Amino acid sequence: MTPVYFSFTSAFTLGLMGLAFHRTHLLSALLCLEGMMLSLFIALALWMLQLESTTFSAAPILLLAFSACEAGAGLALLVATARTHGTDRLQALNLLQC
Amino acid sequence: MLYFLDLLLLSLVVGLVGVASNPAPYFAALGLAVAAGVGCGALVGHGGSLVGLMLFLIYLGGMLVVFAYSAALAAEPFPETWGVGSVKAYVLMYLLGVGVAVWWFWGGYGDHWVVVDEFKEFFVVRGDVSGVSLMYSVGGGMLVVCAWVLLLCLFVVLELTRGLSRGALRAV
Numbered sequence: 001m002t003p004v005y006f007s008f009t010s011a012f013t014l015g016l017m018g019l020a021f022h023r024t025h026l027l028s029a030l031l032c033l034e035g036m037m038l039s040l041f042i043a044l045a046l047w048m049l050q051l052e053s054t055t056f057s058a059a060p061i062l063l064l065a066f067s068a069c070e071a072g073a074g075l076a077l078l079v080a081t082a083r084t085h086g087t088d089r090l091q092a093l094n095l096l097q098c
Numbered sequence: 099m100l101y102f103l104d105l106l107l108l109s110l111v112v113g114l115v116g117v118a119s120n121p122a123p124y125f126a127a128l129g130l131a132v133a134a135g136v137g138c139g140a141l142v143g144h145g146g147s148l149v150g151l152m153l154f155l156i157y158l159g160g161m162l163v164v165f166a167y168s169a170a171l172a173a174e175p176f177p178e179t180w181g182v183g184s185v186k187a188y189v190l191m192y193l194l195g196v197g198v199a200v201w202w203f204w205g206g207y208g209d210h211w212v213v214v215d216e217f218k219e220f221f222v223v224r225g226d227v228s229g230v231s232l233m234y235s236v237g238g239g240m241l242v243v244c245a246w247v248l249l250l251c252l253f254v255v256l257e258l259t260r261g262l263s264r265g266a267l268r269a270v
Contacts, residue, residue, distance in 0.1 A: 001203040007107035011114040018118025027123040027172045035117045042137045045149045057229030058237050065244040069251040076258040080267045082171045
């Protein structure tokens, strides 16, 4: 593995492990998702730069637009959770009453 | 220069360790900002000046400001940094995992990734700039799809957070 390939692969894996294992705050899970999208953006951009296929360079920008949608929906869920439960701890979402 | 780019990419991994080790959301947002900054530096060093600028301005300037505001909803009296308790253990564990992966996978110094437009002179625009301009001509369909998705996302956010009798959030 070249160092570039190793770097964004391990960054994606670290974001995935953080999302899978640590869920005290909802915002922590959303930040891990954002880290995964960041590593995907860097991966697409570096692939485009390495292969010199410049027609591919619209792909990371479209990915950035879609990740903005994902971040917006996630933060809206965070605001909704804070309005109903008063906190964003995921332990509070297990309670049967608000 | 190549070793400096490797240093930037390893800083990206260390920033993601700081996000994934479950600190308080303030410090996780800080780790993500560090990761985005050094990722921008790595992209610029590989020759993609426009995508690096776009990452820095849009991602770091737009999205992380929203995350920093939302960190106020997750406020704690004693936020955990990377040096205390279980977070320190997770940081050490992830760094150990990255170190094992470096020992196992690292290699290929002979075939470093080249940068775009290397060994070519007298370019008017960089390669990624000329590629992005295709998005406005033959890739206009995807541009329309992106604009439509962003508009849909606006209505999704408004419905999720409205909270009167008709929205998705009826308890408030």
